Each structure stands twice: as C-alpha cells, then as structure tokens.
C-alpha cells in the first residue's frame with residue numbers, strides 16, 4: 001500500500017515501479033515469496049533484460065534509489081497514477097495520461113468530489129480520479145464484466161484505496177443505471193462505454209444540477225449520437241475535443257555553416273525537432289454540464 005501517501009522507505013506489501021528505461025517500466029509487489037506455475041511457494045525473483053532482482057532485497061531501501069540487477073541496474077520508484085498507467089496489467093483498452101488530464105480538469109475534480117465512472121476497465125482512469133478526490137471524496141465505479149470488477153476491487157485495496165473512497169460495482173449501467181448511488185448527488189460522471197447514450201438518462205438521475213459529464217468515444221458516429229441525447233436530457237455547454245499531443249525533442253545537432261568566401265565550418269546548435277513517432281487518435285472526449293436549473297429527476301429519461 002503505497003499509492004495514497006508519500007513514503008520514503010519501501011516496506012513489504014508496497015507496490016513499487018521498477019524503471020529500466022522510458023519504454024521498460026514494470027510494477028512489482030514487494031512480497032518475498034510467490035506461487036509458481038506448479039502451485040509451490042518459491043522466492044520472488046523478477047527477471048529483466050538486465051538480469052534478475054530478488055524482490056525481498058527492496059525492503060528497507062529508499063524510494064528513488066538505484067538497485068542492482070544481476071547484469072545491470074534499475075531505479076525503484078514510488079508509484080504514481082501516471083506511472084501506473086504506463087505499466088498496469090491490461091484487462092481492456094485503457095485511457096492514457098493526455099486524455100486523463102483533460103478529463104480530470106474538465107470534470108472540475110478536486111479533493112472531496114463525488115464521481116461516478118463506467119466502465120472501470122483496467123482502472124487506469126480510476127487511479128487518477130482517486131488521487132484527485134482523496135481523502136474524503138468518493139468514486140463509484142461500475143463494470144458489467146464480473147472478473148474485471150473483482151480484479152479492480154482487489155487492485156485498489158492492494159494500493160491502499162478502500163471504501164468509502166472507492167466502491168466497485170458489478171453492473172450493466174445501460175440497463176440498470178447507477179441506483180445505489182442515486183442519493184449521493186454526485187459532482188461528475190464519466191462514461192467509457194460502447195453505447196454511452198444508453199447511460200446518459202441514468203447519469204442525469206445521479207448528477208447534481210450544475211454537475212459535469214465526460215464521455216470518451218473512439219468514433220465520431222458515437223459522438224453525434226451522444227450529443228443528441230445530451231441535449232435532450234437537460235445538458236448544455238457541450239464540447240467535443242480530440243486530444244493530440246505533439247512532443248518536441250530538444251537536442252544538440254551539428255550543421256555546416258557556409259561563409260560568403262566559400263569556407264565551411266561545423267557549428268553546434270541547440271534545436272527542437274518533432275519526435276520520430278507521434279501518438280495518433282485515441283478517441284473523442286465530449287463534455288457537458290447539467291443545467292443548474294434542471295429539476296431533480298428520480299427516474300431516468302430514456303431516449304432512443
């Protein structure tokens with residue numbers, strides 16, 4: 001349990017991040033023993049391209065230190081939700097930090113916010129929501145896949161996120177809505193579902209007047225249908241954004257400089273260049289506000 005609070009020393013049971021390089025980042029559970037494929041309890045040894053690490057050797061070390069592997073070294077870092085997003089076990093497609101940061105800002109989340117999320121998926125976004133709303137906020141997250149809901153609940157508990165901060169429910173929100181939290185009058189709803197329009201009437205029911213909604217959809221046809229239903233369901237200030245990041249690589253380069261007399265000399269410049277690969281389309285993010293003068297609605301508005 002090392003996500004919610006800053007710690008200096010690694011303890012047994014912590015989740016730590018083993019950082020080999022920008023593209024080689026692994027989560028590790030600091031437990032001295034593990035169960036192998038034959039079901040026997042053996043020493044927990046983690047294999048990397050730079051050799052093996054005896055996981056129990058991490059206990060007592062300071063976060064941020066360099067640790068020896070049998071053929072090299074790695075950094076052992078405290079977990080943050082951004083690092084977790086880079087290395088978490090994928091049970092589904094996930095949201096990445098550029099989209100996540102926009103979602104957290106546009107939903108106006110802060111410590112104490114109450115949030116509804118569907119589906120939970122691999123919990124990538126959930127970790128960032130939890131970091132933002134803790135210590136006294138609430139995240140009610142739903143998934144209709146029982147295995148994914150159970151795995152997310154276990155993972156949150158392992159990371160130190162428990163009830164009442166986070167509640168994971170196994171439920172089809174398009175068919176059944178968010179009823180257990182209907183009385184909570186939440187500040188924000190986030191939907192990452194194939195048919196989000198079927199959940200908007202239910203979201204309208206749990207959202208407080210003036211609350212914000214965000215919907216992630218890969219296809220523009222989904223955006224159009226979603227917007228139509230949002231406008232018929234007392235939402236306004238709708239906005240759709242595609243978040244494309246262009247990273248620049250700042251580096252020294254040497255170029256020939258030609259003088260008027262024909263002489264050429266080599267000169268070193270600090271330049272900025274677009275990175276060789278640029279992440280492409282992830283999806284469209286649609287945001288809206290429930291009209292502050294909207295009357296509380298106890299039964300979902302169902303619009304087909």
Ligand SMILES: C[S@@+](CC[C@H](N)C(=O)[O-])C[C@H]1O[C@@H](n2cnc3c(N)ncnc32)[C@H](O)[C@@H]1O
Nearest residue numbers: 092095119121122123124125143144145172173
């Ligand atoms: C793309 S994943 C969500 C990923 C998540 N945003 C993340 O960052 O890890 C979509 C999830 O929605 C769930 N889902 C799809 N339809 C649903 C429904 N009607 N009710 C609840 N969950 C649903 C799926 O089981 C899946 O786990």
